[in-house]
Each structure stands twice: as structure tokens, then as C-alpha cells.
Amino acid sequence: MEKLLEIFINKRRLRSDSGVNGKERRLTAISWNLLHRSGALVDDIAALIELERPDIFLMQEATSVVEDLPKLVGGWLYEQPWPGRRHGLAAWSRTKLTNFDPLKLPASKIPGRLPTRFAQLLKINNITIANVHLSHGQILNRRQLRLIAQSTEGPTAIIGDYNSLGPTILRGFFDVGPRGSTHNAQEIVPFRLDRCMVRDLDCIRSRILQRGPSDHRPIRLEFIHPKKRIMVVTEQKIQFDANQ
Numbered sequence: 001m002e003k004l005l006e007i008f009i010n011k012r013r014l015r016s017d018s019g020v021n022g023k024e025r026r027l028t029a030i031s032w033n034l035l036h037r038s039g040a041l042v043d044d045i046a047a048l049i050e051l052e053r054p055d056i057f058l059m060q061e062a063t064s065v066v067e068d069l070p071k072l073v074g075g076w077l078y079e080q081p082w083p084g085r086r087h088g089l090a091a092w093s094r095t096k097l098t099n100f101d102p103l104k105l106p107a108s109k110i111p112g113r114l115p116t117r118f119a120q121l122l123k124i125n126n127i128t129i130a131n132v133h134l135s136h137g138q139i140l141n142r143r144q145l146r147l148i149a150q151s152t153e154g155p156t157a158i159i160g161d162y163n164s165l166g167p168t169i170l171r172g173f174f175d176v177g178p179r180g181s182t183h184n185a186q187e188i189v190p191f192r193l194d195r196c197m198v199r200d201l202d203c204i205r206s207r208i209l210q211r212g213p214s215d216h217r218p219i220r221l222e223f224i225h226p227k228k229r230i231m232v233v234t235e236q237k238i239q240f241d242a243n244q
Contacts, residue, residue, distance in 0.1 A: 027125055027223045030054040030209070031194060033133070033161045033183075033216035036061040036087035040214045045092075046072040052209070052220060055094050056124060060133040060161045062090035078122065080131075084115035089131050089160075091122055098123035103130075103151055105144040108137060119148050127201065127223070128152045132160035145170050145197070155200040155225060161216065162195045176203035182217045194219050202226050 030052060034040040042065050049057055050073065059066060062079065063086060070077050075094045080102055082088040091097070100121040107116040120131040130148050134141035141164055148158055149170055159177075162168065168175060175197050181190030194216055196203065205222040212218070 025125065025225060026204075027056070027127060028052075028054045028220070029056045029058065029129065029157070029159060029223070030218050030220050031058040031060070031131070031159045031161075031196070032212075032218035033060040033194065033214060034062055034066075035214040035216065036063050038213075040212055041065055042068050042072065044212055045069060048209070048212070048218065049073045049092065054220070056097075056122070056129060057092040058120075058129070058131040058159055059090040059092075060131070061087045063087050066090050066092075078120070080118060080120040082115065082118060089118070089120040089133060091120060091129075091131055093122075093124065095124070103148065105134075105147060106140060108135070108140060117144070119144075121152070126155065127225075128154065128156040130156065130158040130160075132158060132162070134161065134163050136163045138165060142168065142170075149173060149199070152199075155198075157196055157198045157201060157221070157223060159196045159219075159221065161193055163193055164195065165191065168195070168197070170197055173197040173199045176206060177221065178206045178208045178219055180208050182208055182219060183215060196221050198223070200226065 032040065045066065046069060066077065069092050075092055076096050078091045078097065078099045080089040102118040103121055105117045105119055117133065117135060122129045130152065134144050141162060145158065149172065175195065177196035179192065181192050182194040183191045185191060201223050203221055203223055207220050209218040209220055
């Protein structure tokens with residue numbers, strides 16, 4: 001009897017999630033820079049997925065340790081290694097996604113600089129998700145953002161480690177990420193490095209999660225199409241009027 005009750009509760013929880021198949025077609029995303037040297041391991045990621053139940057989980061500084069994630073929590077894993085580095089980008093999704101070719105980003109022309117970075121572009125529920133770990137150069141990382149904006153269309157969310165200091169302006173996009181600091185440099189100086197900018201999307205909730213074993217704190221975001229929100233509000237108004 002206890003086992004049947006547990007199964008029922010789990011199914012009820014899955015139905016009540018604000019997932020992409022819900023009435024309001026919400027999309028919940030988490031982004032986390034894992035810190036590739038000594039940071040979050042696959043068990044830490046799996047535990048956060050079980051706790052927060054996102055539709056998509058974006059990872060920066062991901063290494064081969066994430067490969068066992070589907071064995072622990074199901075779903076699909078999309079890895080994007082970076083040439084010349086032991087780490088790159090990865091994304092876990094509860095449902096199967098469209099995975100585009102890596103988008104090569106502008107790089108520094110100074111000799112000896114780090115290898116070229118790439119953005120990971122994914123499509124879920126007609127929304128383009130760009131998983132990013134941008135350069136530290138404050139002019140360069142804004143050039144990289146502009147290229148991502150130009151290379152996508154329609155509802156888009158650019159999420160990840162921006163390495164950006166101060167206000168970031170991108171035509172057609174709005175900064176909807178949580179406003180608190182997500183990284184403490186050398187455990188002293190707090191920075192808001194993990195961000196999200198959207199186009200043609202509403203972010204109805206955003207918050208910073210507990211830090212865990214990485215030097216970055218994860219961010220959690222919940223999106224809805226603006227037109228879907230209008231439909232939901234209209235339906236609620238019609239029901240209210242009918243009850244008067």
C-alpha cells in the first residue's frame with residue numbers, strides 16, 4: 001500500500017509540474033557553472049534536478065562526469081565539448097530537443113589567448129535556448145551576445161555564465177535573470193555573472209539557488225510565451241464573468 005501511495009504521489013507531482021506540456025505551456029530552466037576542476041559532480045546535478053524538477057538544465061564548464069546523468073534521472077543529455085579544452089557546455093532535458101550545430105563566437109586576436117568559444121543552441125517548445133559561457137573581455141562578450149541575437153529568431157533565451165560586469169544591453173532583449181550575486185571571486189568580491197536575457201518571452205519567476213560545491217550559484221528561471229499568458233488571463237476573466 002505504501003508503495004502504491006508513493007507511485008501516486010510521484011505521478012501527481014509530475015502532472016502538477018509547470019512543464020512544457022502544462023496548460024500555460026511554461027518552461028522551467030536551471031543554469032549552473034559547474035567549476036570543472038573541483039566543482040559539482042553528476043550526483044550533485046542529479047540531486048538538484050530531483051529537487052527543482054526543471055524542464056531543461058544548462059551546464060557550463062561541463063566535463064565527462066555529466067555523461068551518466070540520464071542513467072540517474074532519465075531524459076536526454078546534449079554535450080558540446082570545446083576544442084582545446086577539457087570542459088565545454090552541456091544540457092540535460094526532460095524531453096527530446098532539437099540540437100543545432102555549435103555557434104562559433106567572436107574570439108580575441110591577441111596571440112596566446114584562450115581558444116575560441118562556442119554557444120550551444122537548442123530548441124524546445126518553439127523556444128530557442130542559447131547555453132553560453134562567454135569571454136571575460138567586456139567588449140568581446142558583448143560582441144558574442146550580439147552574434148547570438150543575430151543568429152536566432154523568435155522566442156529566445158540566452159542563459160549562462162556571461163562573465164559580464166555592469167549593465168548589458170542587447171537590442172530586442174530584456175535582462176530577466178535574478179539580480180543578486182552568483183559568484184564570489186576568491187571568496188571576497190561578489191559578481192552577478194550568471195544571467196539570462198530573453199526576446200519574445202515572459203520570465204514570470206527567477207531566483208538564485210543554493211551554491212553547492214561549485215564557486216557559482218545556480219539560477220532558476222520560469223518562462224511563458226507572452227501570447228500564452230494573454231490566453232490564460234482571458235480564460236480566467238471569462239470564467240470570472242460567467243460566475244457573476
